[in-house]
């Protein structure tokens with residue numbers, strides 16, 4: 001709740017959004033379950049991905065993709081030696097990223113037909129992600145993309161496999177570019193208080209937001225898979241060690257896959273998960289994260 005010295009559950013964010021026109025006026029339709037995430041970049045092994053990135057935010061940003069192959073100018077990761085090209089795109093400018101999708105990005109022989117990766121802005125490291133600039137990609141075996149849909153429920157007469165993705169992330173709003181603005185405009189301090197006490201441990205703790213696709217307190221909507229239809233539910237993370245659980249019995253299907261040095265992803269990607277009559281209906285979907293010996297539960 002927004003009250004006194006606390007910001008509450010609504011924060012200003014910068015987010016990746018997809019446009020359907022060259023002038024970046026009309027946004028593409030997007031599944032409700034995406035929440036805060038940017039558009040899902042979908043590609044098959046062997047494809048070349050091109051993303052025209054227009055920075056409409058107030059700081060330099062980029063797109064750094066996991067799982068793709070790129071040249072240095074297309075890495076989307078700024079450093080003192082690497083602040084050229086697509087690694088640090090200033091506000092109101094455009095960069096076109098070109099990424100290759102090599103075989104190693106795609107599913108292996110024992111994997112389902114698609115695998116998920118994440119992408120994020122990486123000019124100031126975690127500050128970019130905590131400001132909201134994060135999304136995901138799905139890489140398919142050749143010929144598989146057209147057999148899947150992110151629009152759930154899928155059209156009744158199609159035989160498309162439904163596919164959704166959830167990113168579990170603890171957003172440290174204290175490290176967002178917008179923390180000063182949020183503290184100023186989204187609190188209700190009294191005249192006597194003058195300003196928000198940014199060093200108050202309670203304030204700092206209140207800005208650690210445990211979300212699924214950026215939505216808090218079970219408010220992620222639109223995960224409406226169809227009974228009896230094939231589905232794939234990708235579970236990804238950026239940096240925390242996570243356990244996701246489906247259903248009331250706490251049955252956990254976990255696999256962990258590590259990539260890069262600093263990122264781990266929890267790859268709970270069950271092949272062709274079928275939703276049966278007995279398994280349909282509401283079920284609790286939550287996540288436990290073990291961070292510095294604290295047990296945190298997302299719902």
Ligand SMILES: [Cu+2]
Nearest residue numbers: 064066120263
């Ligand atoms: Cu990364």
